[in-house]
Amino acid sequence: MFFAPAVRTARFAPRAYDRSFERFVNDALAGGNRRPVGVEQDDKTWTLTLDVPGLSRDDLSIGIEGAVVRIESKAEAKRQLKVAYELPQDIDVATSEAKLENGVLTLKLGKLAPVSNVQQLAIN
Numbered sequence: 001m002f003f004a005p006a007v008r009t010a011r012f013a014p015r016a017y018d019r020s021f022e023r024f025v026n027d028a029l030a031g032g033n034r035r036p037v038g039v040e041q042d043d044k045t046w047t048l049t050l051d052v053p054g055l056s057r058d059d060l061s062i063g064i065e066g067a068v069v070r071i072e073s074k075a076e077a078k079r080q081l082k083v084a085y086e087l088p089q090d091i092d093v094a095t096s097e098a099k100l101e102n103g104v105l106t107l108k109l110g111k112l113a114p115v116s117n118v119q120q121l122a123i124n
Contacts, residue, residue, distance in 0.1 A: 037085065045095075046087060046109045053103035054079050060105070062098055064091050069107065089114070 038049040050071065052060070059077035063070040067090050073081040087109070095110030 044111055048085065048107040048109065050105045051103060052081060052105045055081065057100050064093050066090050069109065
């Protein structure tokens with residue numbers, strides 16, 4: 001395996017670049033422990049499905065911050081789970097929902113429409 005040093009400057013440090021190496025290492029270390037997640041999308045939502053056998057609704061905690069979804073099991077749960085997914089667009093929590101049936105967690109996450117903060121400047 002070959003590792004090349006990455007040079008980060010203030011001019012070039014996009015968010016995806018910062019996390020790409022972290023994802024690579026996490027995937028390599030997880031080995032056969034990876035939890036497959038299904039992702040589908042349409043114009044207004046993403047749908048994520050994740051297998052979580054042996055966990056109940058009370059055992060899981062789902063947190064949403066911006067475009068990141070964190071799914072964790074509580075300390076007293078039978079199995080331990082801690083995963084995070086970063087989506088390309090912020091998530092609308094008000095239109096999102098989670099469902100757990102037969103060991104499959106289904107998250108239907110609403111896409112938050114980007115808001116432009118452009119203001120007009122008057123010319124004197």
